[in-house]
Amino acid sequence: MPPLEPDDPRQLGAYRLTARLGQGGQGVVYLGHAGDGTKVAVKVFHAQLTADFGTLDTFAREMDAAKQVARFCTAQVLDSGTFGDRRYIVTEYVDGPPLSRVVAERGPRSGAALDRLAVATATALVALHDAGIVHRDLNPHNVLIGADGPRVIDFGISRALSGAQTMVSRAIGTPAYMAPEQLQPGELGPGADVFAWASTMAFAATGRPPFGNESIPIVFNRIAHGEPNLDGIEEPLRGLLAECFAKDPAHRPSAQDILDRLVRRTSRAP
Incomplete structure:
Protein backbone atom coordinates (compact mmCIF):
# COMPACT_ATOMS: atom_id res chain seq x y z
CA MET A 1 0.00 0.00 0.00
CA TYR A 93 -10.11 -2.44 8.99
CA VAL A 94 -11.13 -4.98 6.36
CA ASP A 95 -8.17 -6.54 4.57
CA GLY A 96 -9.63 -7.16 1.15
CA PRO A 97 -10.32 -5.55 -2.24
CA PRO A 98 -13.57 -3.82 -3.20
CA LEU A 99 -16.09 -5.77 -5.24
CA SER A 100 -15.45 -3.43 -8.17
CA ARG A 101 -11.81 -4.57 -8.37
CA VAL A 102 -12.66 -8.24 -7.86
CA VAL A 103 -15.05 -8.17 -10.82
CA ALA A 104 -12.59 -6.19 -12.97
CA GLU A 105 -9.73 -8.60 -12.27
CA ARG A 106 -11.52 -11.95 -11.95
CA GLY A 107 -14.72 -11.46 -13.89
CA PRO A 108 -18.38 -11.58 -12.84
CA ARG A 109 -19.37 -13.58 -9.78
CA SER A 110 -21.44 -16.73 -10.16
CA GLY A 111 -22.57 -19.82 -8.30
CA ALA A 112 -21.77 -20.02 -4.60
CA ALA A 113 -19.61 -16.87 -4.71
CA LEU A 114 -22.55 -14.81 -5.99
CA ASP A 115 -24.91 -16.44 -3.48
CA ARG A 116 -22.59 -15.58 -0.58
CA LEU A 117 -22.22 -12.02 -1.81
CA ALA A 118 -25.97 -11.51 -2.13
CA VAL A 119 -26.74 -12.97 1.30
CA ALA A 120 -23.96 -11.06 3.06
CA THR A 121 -24.86 -7.68 1.57
CA ALA A 122 -28.56 -8.21 2.22
CA THR A 123 -27.70 -9.12 5.82
CA ALA A 124 -25.75 -5.87 6.12
CA LEU A 125 -28.76 -3.90 4.88
CA VAL A 126 -31.00 -5.61 7.43
CA ALA A 127 -28.57 -4.54 10.17
CA LEU A 128 -28.45 -0.96 8.88
CA HIS A 129 -32.19 -0.59 8.48
CA ASP A 130 -32.88 -2.16 11.88
CA ALA A 131 -30.65 0.57 13.34
CA GLY A 132 -32.61 3.25 11.50
CA ILE A 133 -29.83 3.99 9.00
CA VAL A 134 -30.16 4.33 5.24
CA HIS A 135 -26.80 3.84 3.51
CA ARG A 136 -27.61 6.05 0.48
CA ASP A 137 -24.49 5.03 -1.46
CA LEU A 138 -24.27 1.25 -1.67
CA ASN A 139 -22.22 0.34 -4.73
CA PRO A 140 -19.41 -2.05 -5.75
CA HIS A 141 -16.75 0.26 -4.29
CA ASN A 142 -18.40 0.11 -0.85
CA VAL A 143 -18.42 -3.69 -0.61
CA LEU A 144 -15.08 -5.15 0.48
CA ILE A 145 -14.33 -8.83 -0.02
CA GLY A 146 -12.54 -9.76 3.19
CA ALA A 147 -11.11 -13.10 4.24
CA ASP A 148 -14.21 -13.76 6.33
CA GLY A 149 -16.66 -12.68 3.65
CA PRO A 150 -18.12 -9.52 2.10
CA ARG A 151 -18.42 -6.39 4.24
CA VAL A 152 -20.42 -3.23 3.54
CA ILE A 153 -18.57 -0.01 4.40
CA ASP A 154 -19.11 3.78 4.46
CA PHE A 155 -22.65 3.71 5.86
CA GLY A 156 -21.89 6.13 8.71
CA ILE A 157 -20.45 8.61 6.23
CA SER A 158 -23.59 8.83 4.13
CA ARG A 159 -25.77 9.32 7.20
CA ALA A 160 -23.55 12.07 8.59
CA LEU A 161 -23.41 13.96 5.31
CA SER A 162 -27.16 13.70 4.85
CA GLY A 163 -27.77 15.32 8.22
CA ALA A 164 -27.02 18.78 6.86
CA GLN A 165 -30.06 18.66 4.54
CA THR A 166 -28.27 20.66 1.84
CA MET A 167 -28.28 20.20 -1.91
CA VAL A 168 -24.80 18.69 -1.59
CA SER A 169 -26.08 16.10 0.87
CA ARG A 170 -29.03 15.34 -1.41
CA ALA A 171 -26.55 14.48 -4.15
CA ILE A 172 -24.98 11.65 -2.18
CA GLY A 173 -24.79 8.55 -4.29
CA THR A 174 -22.85 6.95 -7.12
CA PRO A 175 -24.81 7.78 -10.32
CA ALA A 176 -25.06 4.30 -11.85
CA TYR A 177 -26.34 2.85 -8.55
CA MET A 178 -28.76 5.56 -7.44
CA ALA A 179 -32.50 4.95 -7.04
CA PRO A 180 -35.08 7.04 -8.93
CA GLU A 181 -36.10 8.87 -5.76
CA GLN A 182 -32.51 10.06 -5.28
CA LEU A 183 -32.92 12.14 -8.43
CA GLN A 184 -35.69 14.21 -6.80
CA PRO A 185 -35.94 16.32 -3.63
CA GLY A 186 -37.31 14.58 -0.56
CA GLU A 187 -36.38 12.15 2.18
CA LEU A 188 -34.83 8.80 1.34
CA GLY A 189 -36.00 5.56 2.90
CA PRO A 190 -34.64 2.01 2.99
CA GLY A 191 -36.05 1.37 -0.48
CA ALA A 192 -33.22 3.43 -1.98
CA ASP A 193 -30.74 0.93 -0.55
CA VAL A 194 -32.77 -1.96 -1.96
CA PHE A 195 -32.54 -0.45 -5.44
CA ALA A 196 -28.80 0.11 -5.02
CA TRP A 197 -28.36 -3.44 -3.72
CA ALA A 198 -30.04 -4.78 -6.86
CA SER A 199 -27.81 -2.63 -9.06
CA THR A 200 -24.73 -3.84 -7.20
CA MET A 201 -25.74 -7.50 -7.49
CA ALA A 202 -26.49 -7.05 -11.20
CA PHE A 203 -23.01 -5.62 -11.66
CA ALA A 204 -21.49 -8.49 -9.68
CA ALA A 205 -23.28 -11.06 -11.84
CA THR A 206 -22.62 -9.45 -15.24
CA GLY A 207 -19.70 -7.06 -14.90
CA ARG A 208 -21.79 -4.08 -16.02
CA PRO A 209 -24.10 -1.58 -14.30
CA PRO A 210 -27.72 -2.48 -15.09
CA PHE A 211 -28.52 0.99 -16.44
CA GLY A 212 -25.31 1.35 -18.43
CA ASN A 213 -22.20 3.43 -17.94
CA GLU A 214 -22.71 6.23 -20.45
CA SER A 215 -22.97 9.89 -19.48
CA ILE A 216 -24.69 10.79 -16.21
CA PRO A 217 -27.77 12.35 -17.90
CA ILE A 218 -28.32 9.20 -19.98
CA VAL A 219 -27.91 6.92 -16.96
CA PHE A 220 -30.24 9.07 -14.85
CA ASN A 221 -32.88 9.01 -17.59
CA ARG A 222 -32.69 5.22 -17.75
CA ILE A 223 -32.92 4.92 -13.96
CA ALA A 224 -35.98 7.18 -13.90
CA HIS A 225 -37.79 5.83 -16.96
CA GLY A 226 -36.07 2.75 -18.38
CA GLU A 227 -35.67 -0.89 -17.48
CA PRO A 228 -32.47 -2.53 -16.19
CA ASN A 229 -30.46 -4.89 -18.37
CA LEU A 230 -30.59 -8.21 -16.53
CA ASP A 231 -29.39 -10.38 -19.42
CA GLY A 232 -27.19 -13.22 -18.23
CA ILE A 233 -28.54 -13.32 -14.67
CA GLU A 234 -30.11 -16.63 -13.74
CA GLU A 235 -33.25 -17.29 -11.74
CA PRO A 236 -34.18 -17.04 -8.95
CA LEU A 237 -31.90 -14.02 -8.50
CA ARG A 238 -33.06 -12.36 -11.71
CA GLY A 239 -36.69 -12.27 -10.63
CA LEU A 240 -35.79 -10.91 -7.21
CA LEU A 241 -33.66 -8.15 -8.71
CA ALA A 242 -36.44 -7.20 -11.12
CA GLU A 243 -38.77 -6.62 -8.19
CA CYS A 244 -36.14 -4.54 -6.39
CA PHE A 245 -35.95 -2.27 -9.45
CA ALA A 246 -39.56 -1.06 -9.08
CA LYS A 247 -39.65 2.69 -9.69
CA ASP A 248 -41.91 3.19 -6.68
CA PRO A 249 -39.98 2.32 -3.50
CA ALA A 250 -43.23 1.18 -1.88
CA HIS A 251 -43.34 -1.69 -4.39
CA ARG A 252 -39.86 -3.00 -3.58
CA PRO A 253 -39.23 -5.78 -1.07
CA SER A 254 -37.58 -4.90 2.23
CA ALA A 255 -34.03 -5.97 3.01
CA GLN A 256 -35.44 -8.63 5.35
CA ASP A 257 -37.71 -9.91 2.56
CA ILE A 258 -34.71 -10.09 0.25
CA LEU A 259 -32.67 -12.03 2.78
CA ASP A 260 -35.50 -14.47 3.48
CA ARG A 261 -36.01 -15.15 -0.21
CA LEU A 262 -32.30 -15.56 -0.89
CA VAL A 263 -32.11 -18.18 1.84
CA ARG A 264 -35.18 -19.95 0.46
CA ARG A 265 -33.86 -19.49 -3.11
CA THR A 266 -37.09 -18.08 -4.46
CA SER A 267 -37.60 -14.96 -6.55
CA ARG A 268 -41.11 -14.28 -5.26
CA ALA A 269 -42.59 -13.59 -1.87
CA PRO A 270 -44.80 -16.39 -0.48
Whole structure:
Protein backbone atom coordinates (compact mmCIF):
# COMPACT_ATOMS: atom_id res chain seq x y z
CA MET A 1 0.00 0.00 0.00
CA PRO A 2 1.23 3.57 -0.67
CA PRO A 3 3.28 5.24 2.08
CA LEU A 4 2.23 8.43 3.83
CA GLU A 5 2.90 11.66 1.96
CA PRO A 6 4.84 14.50 3.60
CA ASP A 7 1.70 16.51 4.43
CA ASP A 8 -0.28 13.55 5.77
CA PRO A 9 -0.99 13.40 9.51
CA ARG A 10 0.93 10.82 11.52
CA GLN A 11 -1.42 10.72 14.51
CA LEU A 12 -5.16 11.36 14.83
CA GLY A 13 -6.50 11.07 18.34
CA ALA A 14 -5.53 7.67 19.70
CA TYR A 15 -4.63 6.31 16.25
CA ARG A 16 -1.18 6.17 14.67
CA LEU A 17 -1.28 6.37 10.86
CA THR A 18 1.22 4.37 8.82
CA ALA A 19 0.05 4.20 5.20
CA ARG A 20 -2.53 5.32 2.67
CA LEU A 21 -5.31 2.91 1.76
CA GLY A 22 -6.94 5.09 -0.88
CA GLN A 23 -8.19 8.49 -1.93
CA GLY A 24 -11.48 9.62 -3.45
CA GLY A 25 -13.93 12.45 -3.82
CA GLN A 26 -14.72 12.56 -0.10
CA GLY A 27 -11.23 12.35 1.33
CA VAL A 28 -8.24 10.14 2.09
CA VAL A 29 -8.34 6.76 3.84
CA TYR A 30 -5.37 5.77 5.98
CA LEU A 31 -4.26 2.59 7.65
CA GLY A 32 -4.20 3.30 11.36
CA HIS A 33 -3.29 1.46 14.54
CA ALA A 34 -5.07 1.71 17.88
CA GLY A 35 -3.11 1.76 21.13
CA ASP A 36 -3.29 -2.03 21.40
CA GLY A 37 -1.99 -2.47 17.85
CA THR A 38 -5.36 -3.24 16.26
CA LYS A 39 -5.50 -2.12 12.63
CA VAL A 40 -8.21 0.39 11.73
CA ALA A 41 -9.23 2.42 8.68
CA VAL A 42 -9.25 6.19 9.22
CA LYS A 43 -11.05 8.35 6.66
CA VAL A 44 -10.20 12.06 6.75
CA PHE A 45 -12.70 14.14 4.80
CA HIS A 46 -11.84 17.04 2.54
CA ALA A 47 -12.19 20.42 4.23
CA GLN A 48 -14.88 21.54 1.78
CA LEU A 49 -17.23 18.87 3.16
CA THR A 50 -17.07 20.21 6.72
CA ALA A 51 -20.15 22.42 6.34
CA ASP A 52 -22.18 19.46 5.08
CA PHE A 53 -21.61 17.57 8.32
CA GLY A 54 -23.40 20.27 10.33
CA THR A 55 -22.28 21.06 13.87
CA LEU A 56 -19.86 18.93 15.83
CA ASP A 57 -22.74 17.79 18.03
CA THR A 58 -24.74 16.70 14.98
CA PHE A 59 -21.74 14.84 13.55
CA ALA A 60 -21.14 13.10 16.88
CA ARG A 61 -24.79 12.03 17.14
CA GLU A 62 -24.76 10.58 13.65
CA MET A 63 -21.55 8.69 14.39
CA ASP A 64 -23.02 7.36 17.64
CA ALA A 65 -26.01 6.07 15.68
CA ALA A 66 -23.70 4.36 13.18
CA LYS A 67 -21.86 2.63 16.03
CA GLN A 68 -25.11 0.87 16.99
CA VAL A 69 -25.26 -1.11 13.74
CA ALA A 70 -24.85 -4.85 14.31
CA ARG A 71 -21.34 -5.87 13.34
CA PHE A 72 -22.04 -8.80 11.04
CA CYS A 73 -21.29 -8.15 7.36
CA THR A 74 -20.32 -4.50 7.97
CA ALA A 75 -17.13 -2.66 8.88
CA GLN A 76 -17.98 -1.40 12.35
CA VAL A 77 -17.79 2.34 13.05
CA LEU A 78 -15.42 2.71 16.01
CA ASP A 79 -14.68 6.38 16.55
CA SER A 80 -14.74 9.87 15.02
CA GLY A 81 -13.16 13.25 15.60
CA THR A 82 -11.76 16.45 14.12
CA PHE A 83 -8.42 17.28 12.50
CA GLY A 84 -8.06 21.04 12.16
CA ASP A 85 -11.08 22.11 10.12
CA ARG A 86 -11.68 18.55 8.87
CA ARG A 87 -13.62 15.59 10.24
CA TYR A 88 -12.53 11.98 10.35
CA ILE A 89 -14.15 8.63 11.03
CA VAL A 90 -12.50 5.44 12.28
CA THR A 91 -13.81 2.04 11.23
CA GLU A 92 -12.86 -1.59 11.48
CA TYR A 93 -10.11 -2.44 8.99
CA VAL A 94 -11.13 -4.98 6.36
CA ASP A 95 -8.17 -6.54 4.57
CA GLY A 96 -9.63 -7.16 1.15
CA PRO A 97 -10.32 -5.55 -2.24
CA PRO A 98 -13.57 -3.82 -3.20
CA LEU A 99 -16.09 -5.77 -5.24
CA SER A 100 -15.45 -3.43 -8.17
CA ARG A 101 -11.81 -4.57 -8.37
CA VAL A 102 -12.66 -8.24 -7.86
CA VAL A 103 -15.05 -8.17 -10.82
CA ALA A 104 -12.59 -6.19 -12.97
CA GLU A 105 -9.73 -8.60 -12.27
CA ARG A 106 -11.52 -11.95 -11.95
CA GLY A 107 -14.72 -11.46 -13.89
CA PRO A 108 -18.38 -11.58 -12.84
CA ARG A 109 -19.37 -13.58 -9.78
CA SER A 110 -21.44 -16.73 -10.16
CA GLY A 111 -22.57 -19.82 -8.30
CA ALA A 112 -21.77 -20.02 -4.60
CA ALA A 113 -19.61 -16.87 -4.71
CA LEU A 114 -22.55 -14.81 -5.99
CA ASP A 115 -24.91 -16.44 -3.48
CA ARG A 116 -22.59 -15.58 -0.58
CA LEU A 117 -22.22 -12.02 -1.81
CA ALA A 118 -25.97 -11.51 -2.13
CA VAL A 119 -26.74 -12.97 1.30
CA ALA A 120 -23.96 -11.06 3.06
CA THR A 121 -24.86 -7.68 1.57
CA ALA A 122 -28.56 -8.21 2.22
CA THR A 123 -27.70 -9.12 5.82
CA ALA A 124 -25.75 -5.87 6.12
CA LEU A 125 -28.76 -3.90 4.88
CA VAL A 126 -31.00 -5.61 7.43
CA ALA A 127 -28.57 -4.54 10.17
CA LEU A 128 -28.45 -0.96 8.88
CA HIS A 129 -32.19 -0.59 8.48
CA ASP A 130 -32.88 -2.16 11.88
CA ALA A 131 -30.65 0.57 13.34
CA GLY A 132 -32.61 3.25 11.50
CA ILE A 133 -29.83 3.99 9.00
CA VAL A 134 -30.16 4.33 5.24
CA HIS A 135 -26.80 3.84 3.51
CA ARG A 136 -27.61 6.05 0.48
CA ASP A 137 -24.49 5.03 -1.46
CA LEU A 138 -24.27 1.25 -1.67
CA ASN A 139 -22.22 0.34 -4.73
CA PRO A 140 -19.41 -2.05 -5.75
CA HIS A 141 -16.75 0.26 -4.29
CA ASN A 142 -18.40 0.11 -0.85
CA VAL A 143 -18.42 -3.69 -0.61
CA LEU A 144 -15.08 -5.15 0.48
CA ILE A 145 -14.33 -8.83 -0.02
CA GLY A 146 -12.54 -9.76 3.19
CA ALA A 147 -11.11 -13.10 4.24
CA ASP A 148 -14.21 -13.76 6.33
CA GLY A 149 -16.66 -12.68 3.65
CA PRO A 150 -18.12 -9.52 2.10
CA ARG A 151 -18.42 -6.39 4.24
CA VAL A 152 -20.42 -3.23 3.54
CA ILE A 153 -18.57 -0.01 4.40
CA ASP A 154 -19.11 3.78 4.46
CA PHE A 155 -22.65 3.71 5.86
CA GLY A 156 -21.89 6.13 8.71
CA ILE A 157 -20.45 8.61 6.23
CA SER A 158 -23.59 8.83 4.13
CA ARG A 159 -25.77 9.32 7.20
CA ALA A 160 -23.55 12.07 8.59
CA LEU A 161 -23.41 13.96 5.31
CA SER A 162 -27.16 13.70 4.85
CA GLY A 163 -27.77 15.32 8.22
CA ALA A 164 -27.02 18.78 6.86
CA GLN A 165 -30.06 18.66 4.54
CA THR A 166 -28.27 20.66 1.84
CA MET A 167 -28.28 20.20 -1.91
CA VAL A 168 -24.80 18.69 -1.59
CA SER A 169 -26.08 16.10 0.87
CA ARG A 170 -29.03 15.34 -1.41
CA ALA A 171 -26.55 14.48 -4.15
CA ILE A 172 -24.98 11.65 -2.18
CA GLY A 173 -24.79 8.55 -4.29
CA THR A 174 -22.85 6.95 -7.12
CA PRO A 175 -24.81 7.78 -10.32
CA ALA A 176 -25.06 4.30 -11.85
CA TYR A 177 -26.34 2.85 -8.55
CA MET A 178 -28.76 5.56 -7.44
CA ALA A 179 -32.50 4.95 -7.04
CA PRO A 180 -35.08 7.04 -8.93
CA GLU A 181 -36.10 8.87 -5.76
CA GLN A 182 -32.51 10.06 -5.28
CA LEU A 183 -32.92 12.14 -8.43
CA GLN A 184 -35.69 14.21 -6.80
CA PRO A 185 -35.94 16.32 -3.63
CA GLY A 186 -37.31 14.58 -0.56
CA GLU A 187 -36.38 12.15 2.18
CA LEU A 188 -34.83 8.80 1.34
CA GLY A 189 -36.00 5.56 2.90
CA PRO A 190 -34.64 2.01 2.99
CA GLY A 191 -36.05 1.37 -0.48
CA ALA A 192 -33.22 3.43 -1.98
CA ASP A 193 -30.74 0.93 -0.55
CA VAL A 194 -32.77 -1.96 -1.96
CA PHE A 195 -32.54 -0.45 -5.44
CA ALA A 196 -28.80 0.11 -5.02
CA TRP A 197 -28.36 -3.44 -3.72
CA ALA A 198 -30.04 -4.78 -6.86
CA SER A 199 -27.81 -2.63 -9.06
CA THR A 200 -24.73 -3.84 -7.20
CA MET A 201 -25.74 -7.50 -7.49
CA ALA A 202 -26.49 -7.05 -11.20
CA PHE A 203 -23.01 -5.62 -11.66
CA ALA A 204 -21.49 -8.49 -9.68
CA ALA A 205 -23.28 -11.06 -11.84
CA THR A 206 -22.62 -9.45 -15.24
CA GLY A 207 -19.70 -7.06 -14.90
CA ARG A 208 -21.79 -4.08 -16.02
CA PRO A 209 -24.10 -1.58 -14.30
CA PRO A 210 -27.72 -2.48 -15.09
CA PHE A 211 -28.52 0.99 -16.44
CA GLY A 212 -25.31 1.35 -18.43
CA ASN A 213 -22.20 3.43 -17.94
CA GLU A 214 -22.71 6.23 -20.45
CA SER A 215 -22.97 9.89 -19.48
CA ILE A 216 -24.69 10.79 -16.21
CA PRO A 217 -27.77 12.35 -17.90
CA ILE A 218 -28.32 9.20 -19.98
CA VAL A 219 -27.91 6.92 -16.96
CA PHE A 220 -30.24 9.07 -14.85
CA ASN A 221 -32.88 9.01 -17.59
CA ARG A 222 -32.69 5.22 -17.75
CA ILE A 223 -32.92 4.92 -13.96
CA ALA A 224 -35.98 7.18 -13.90
CA HIS A 225 -37.79 5.83 -16.96
CA GLY A 226 -36.07 2.75 -18.38
CA GLU A 227 -35.67 -0.89 -17.48
CA PRO A 228 -32.47 -2.53 -16.19
CA ASN A 229 -30.46 -4.89 -18.37
CA LEU A 230 -30.59 -8.21 -16.53
CA ASP A 231 -29.39 -10.38 -19.42
CA GLY A 232 -27.19 -13.22 -18.23
CA ILE A 233 -28.54 -13.32 -14.67
CA GLU A 234 -30.11 -16.63 -13.74
CA GLU A 235 -33.25 -17.29 -11.74
CA PRO A 236 -34.18 -17.04 -8.95
CA LEU A 237 -31.90 -14.02 -8.50
CA ARG A 238 -33.06 -12.36 -11.71
CA GLY A 239 -36.69 -12.27 -10.63
CA LEU A 240 -35.79 -10.91 -7.21
CA LEU A 241 -33.66 -8.15 -8.71
CA ALA A 242 -36.44 -7.20 -11.12
CA GLU A 243 -38.77 -6.62 -8.19
CA CYS A 244 -36.14 -4.54 -6.39
CA PHE A 245 -35.95 -2.27 -9.45
CA ALA A 246 -39.56 -1.06 -9.08
CA LYS A 247 -39.65 2.69 -9.69
CA ASP A 248 -41.91 3.19 -6.68
CA PRO A 249 -39.98 2.32 -3.50
CA ALA A 250 -43.23 1.18 -1.88
CA HIS A 251 -43.34 -1.69 -4.39
CA ARG A 252 -39.86 -3.00 -3.58
CA PRO A 253 -39.23 -5.78 -1.07
CA SER A 254 -37.58 -4.90 2.23
CA ALA A 255 -34.03 -5.97 3.01
CA GLN A 256 -35.44 -8.63 5.35
CA ASP A 257 -37.71 -9.91 2.56
CA ILE A 258 -34.71 -10.09 0.25
CA LEU A 259 -32.67 -12.03 2.78
CA ASP A 260 -35.50 -14.47 3.48
CA ARG A 261 -36.01 -15.15 -0.21
CA LEU A 262 -32.30 -15.56 -0.89
CA VAL A 263 -32.11 -18.18 1.84
CA ARG A 264 -35.18 -19.95 0.46
CA ARG A 265 -33.86 -19.49 -3.11
CA THR A 266 -37.09 -18.08 -4.46
CA SER A 267 -37.60 -14.96 -6.55
CA ARG A 268 -41.11 -14.28 -5.26
CA ALA A 269 -42.59 -13.59 -1.87
CA PRO A 270 -44.80 -16.39 -0.48
